[in-house]
Amino acid sequence: MFSSGHFRASVAALAFSAQLLLTGCGAGSEAQPQIPLTSFNEVLYLTDQQNSALRFDNGAVYHAGGVRGLIVVRQNASTYLAFERTCTYNSADTCARVKFTPFVQIYDPCCKSQFNFQGQVQGGPANLPLRRYATSLSGNTLTITN
Template sequence: MVASFSRIGPALAALVVTAGMFTACSSSGDVQPQIPLAAVNEVLFLTDQQNSNLRFDNGAVYVKGGVRGIIVVRQNANTYLAFERNCPYQPQDTCARVKVEPFLRLYDPCCNSQFSLQGQPQGGPASRALRQYSTALSGNTLTITN
């Protein structure tokens, strides 16, 4: 291999070696596993008593569906966000389930990751946002899909 480097010149040889080092580093075991995929098609009736927290901005409720459940957060009367409860940091851990701290934040007590009510990481080891599902509001009916 040294003979081939001598023919391409020292600057290009250094570039090839450096690129190889970055490739070797990126293939290490540091890559976090992905959250499994699950079909989501849930319907919420906002007038139901169990969804009463969604009558207030930044209110949240737990809903069935997804991998480990779904958290729905009301941003305002016309905008609702839906997130997978499976924490993106080490999602295979049996305790990797995001919870709601009412009107403040979302968090995973297992790894101590914290997320904004918009699903963005704010603290702890998680560096990826919560998986977000699509929402569609029609009257008092909210549909959550992926």
């Protein structure tokens, strides 16, 4: 059986733990709005002229899907990555939509965050990588799902 002092200490420890979970770790950490989850199944035909940039390593195209669209990047002839266009910094902001400079980088013109073609942060205020979606290649057909 718990004594009343032990019970109060347990409740206080539980409340402190819950507060840490809600506010994040470390001094100065700020909670960022989460990118909503969405279910989709998109198909790209690599032979279509609109996807011609995907014939080259680090080539990229925009495509429908996700929350604010997708950026699809060719790593090599057998590996393609698909990223959410919603920037991971202030994702609730209406202008938090990443773009790409062909063969150079992915960036958010609003907050100035920069990402490489693997979705990792290269600069700016963002500290989380871009959300990556699953890709599957079968012949000249690329399927992107979440």
